[in-house]
Every structure is written in structure tokens, then in C-alpha cells.
Amino acid sequence: MTNRDDWLIDMDAGPIFVQIAETVRRFLARGDLAAGEKLPSARELAQRLSVNPNTVIHAYSELESQGVIETKRGLGTFIREDAPVETMQRDLLKSAAMHYAKEAERLGVSATEAIAVLQEVLDAGKT
Amino acid sequence: MLARLDDVTKLYGRNEGLRDFTIAFPKGEVVGVLGLNGSGKSTMLKLLAGLLFPTSGRVTVFDGPPRTNRARIGYLGENDALYAWMMPKDAERFMAGLYDDFDSIRYRELLDVLEVPRRKTKAMSKGERGRLRLAMAMARDVKLYLLDEPLAGIDLLSREKILTSLVREWHTDETIFLSTHEVAEAESLFDRVLFLRQGRLALDANAEALRAEGKSVVATFREVLS
Numbered sequence A: 001m002t003n004r005d006d007w008l009i010d011m012d013a014g015p016i017f018v019q020i021a022e023t024v025r026r027f028l029a030r031g032d033l034a035a036g037e038k039l040p041s042a043r044e045l046a047q048r049l050s051v052n053p054n055t056v057i058h059a060y061s062e063l064e065s066q067g068v069i070e071t072k073r074g075l076g077t078f079i080r081e082d083a084p085v086e087t088m089q090r091d092l093l094k095s096a097a098m099h100y101a102k103e104a105e106r107l108g109v110s111a112t113e114a115i116a117v118l119q120e121v122l123d124a125g126k127t
Numbered sequence B: 001m002l003a004r005l006d007d008v009t010k011l012y013g014r015n016e017g018l019r020d021f022t023i024a025f026p027k028g029e030v031v032g033v034l035g036l037n038g039s040g041k042s043t044m045l046k047l048l049a050g051l052l053f054p055t056s057g058r059v060t061v062f063d064g065p066p067r068t069n070r071a072r073i074g075y076l077g078e079n080d081a082l083y084a085w086m087m088p089k090d091a092e093r094f095m096a097g098l099y100d101d102f103d104s105i106r107y108r109e110l111l112d113v114l115e116v117p118r119r120k121t122k123a124m125s126k127g128e129r130g131r132l133r134l135a136m137a138m139a140r141d142v143k144l145y146l147l148d149e150p151l152a153g154i155d156l157l158s159r160e161k162i163l164t165s166l167v168r169e170w171h172t173d174e175t176i177f178l179s180t181h182e183v184a185e186a187e188s189l190f191d192r193v194l195f196l197r198q199g200r201l202a203l204d205a206n207a208e209a210l211r212a213e214g215k216s217v218v219a220t221f222r223e224v225l226s
Helices: A016-030 A042-049 A053-065 A085-106 A111-124 B041-049 B066-072 B088-098 B104-113 B126-138 B156-169 B183-189 B207-212 B217-225
Strands: A069-072 A076-079 B003-012 B015-025 B030-035 B056-061 B073-076 B144-148 B175-179 B192-197 B200-206
Touching: A016 A053, A016 A085, A016 B207, A042 A053, A042 B156, A053 A069, A085 A111, B003 B041, B015 B041, B015 B200, B030 B041, B030 B183, B030 B217, B041 B056, B041 B066, B041 B073, B041 B144, B041 B175, B056 B066, B066 B073, B073 B126, B088 B104, B088 B126, B104 B126, B104 B156, B126 B144, B126 B156, B156 B183, B183 B217, B192 B207, B192 B217, B200 B207, B200 B217, B207 B217
Parallel strands: B030 B175, B030 B192, B073 B144, B144 B175
Antiparallel strands: A069 A076, B003 B015, B003 B056, B192 B200
16 A cells, blocks of 8 residues: 555644544545555554554544444454545545635636636646 | 652752652653753653652652662663673673563564664664664563663664664553654654753643644744743
8 A cells, every 4th residue: 555655744734643544535535545445554554654553543543433444353444335435535626626716816816717727727637 | 640750859969850840641651751951851761760769759650669660660771881792692681681571582573673783782883782772671571661862862764763663662551751852753653742941841742732733842842942
């Protein structure tokens, strides 16, 4: 599964357990992790990220309560088959859109103009 | 509670080491002991280790004075004092002779993880000796480890190896006190951080709670201690 650099834990970006949970959701939304796939054990991930194992356990229990992962006794931690991947994709896209909207606002660009530029970029990417 | 200091003051002659310290520690935490030079970090760890007695107040570890529980406390001092002729295997015999709880299998694993060369300590670099000393300390099977500046004065790769092996070795029912100046490198390991200033406790905080307020431990360190 994905290498360490993709986790991008940043001490100035809020609690580490939140960042770990967000990273798992991002991996899922982007298809870097799939339903049914096994996650590293809390201890393995803690070592890989050089963080306190308690922090990873905290992140996993958060993801479990959100219905993203499940722990199978004696087997490990897995992405649930019914993990809400589409919701996560939508949430990620929405937060990217909010950044875009904010920037447009700062630049004093109208909504119509901003949408036109976005359309232009999308079209250009379709080659 | 695993350990506590009740109204502890430690004076060295007229100089204060620690002043009016009251704090308790449950088991199963990694505690970062942070502060500038002379802030009382080593004094605090030595009091918990039973190597110093408080001038006033009381130190309790495992429901008794540390002195009576020394066999149950792992302590790594800041002095880089190892016999020059010692090889890692001699150090193993030395530690096994001193401590019943010394786990030779764990020690050899640690030597591998920490990549300690099999040669005499006098032929080792400071970083290699630091790694060997950590292996010696962490190979004991105890519930309380007091590590005084295990990262001081050694190279980046050795520091990384030490931090990774601490994550690897730590079990949730064990408590580790780690004093260090390498706040940025070590902060992701800490459950709890203590900021000491001139022998007093300036702040006692949960590391994740600090980050939830948007401040890293490093940023808090600057704010509290500058």
C-alpha cells in the first residue's frame, strides 16, 4: 500500500490522528485503497510514520465509527465493503472547490467567470 | 498512578534544580520532558530514578519511594560512559548480570534494528554508542523507562533509528519519559509534554490537544519558553 511520503503528516496541521484518518479517506476516494483491502496494523503504521501507536489506534477507531473500516478479530483491520467511497470523493471535491471559490472571491471574479474558467480548464484537460 | 511528585523541591547548594513540583503520571504514556538547558529536566528524571532525593516533598514510583523500586525502573543517563573495551556482547553480559529483567533476545533484536556495529565502544562513533546505550536500556523488561537526552549530540540517522526503535519497542502498558532538545523530531511520539522553565513546570499538555488548537509542540515550546 502506498508509500510513506503520501501520508504527509504535518505537525502544524492539527491533530495527527485526524490527518491519518483523512489520509485513509483520501486514498480510498482516489482508488489507492480499495474496499476489502487490509490496512497496516496500528504498530506497523506507527513505525512507518514515526508516531505514537496510540495516535494510530485513535485514528482507526475514528474511521471505524464512521463506517470506513472494520476490525476482524485476529485478522486485522480492513476497508469495509460498503465504505462510503462516493461520499468521500464528493467531500474531497467539495473542499477543493471551496478553495477555488475563495480564491475567485479574493480576486474579485464573478461566479459566472469562475465557472467559465473552470470549464476551460476541464476542457483543456480532456485531450 | 504509576508515578507522582508531590510538592517536590530539589536544591543543589543554593541553586535550585526543581521547585514546587506536583504532578502525577498514569501508566502507558510517552512523556516528553522539554525545556532549555538548566531547566530541571535531568533533575526530574534522576528524582524519578531514585538517583537523587528531594530536598522537600515526596516522589512516589509504583506506590513507593523510587529507591526501593530501582530494580523496576529503566534509566538511561545523559553521560556517554561505557567501558572502552566493551563489545556489544560484553555489554549484554554486564546488563544481564546487573538486572534480572534484562532480555537478551530483545537486546539482540535492538542491536540489529539500531544497526549497532559489533566492535569495541572506543572504536564506535558517538551515534553508534548512543544506539548501543539505548539498546542496553530498552532491553530491560520494565514498566518505566527514563531516558535522559538519548538524542543529544548524535547524528541525524542515529536519531531517526532511535526514535523508530522507541515506537517499535514501546508497549501500551509502559511509560517512557524522554527528555530532549530535538523537539521537532520527537514530538510525534509524545502523548504528553511537560515544559520546564527554571525548575518549574511551565506547562503540562496533551500533544494532540495542542495540535487541535493549531499549534505544534515546537510552536508551543517557542511560545512558552522564549
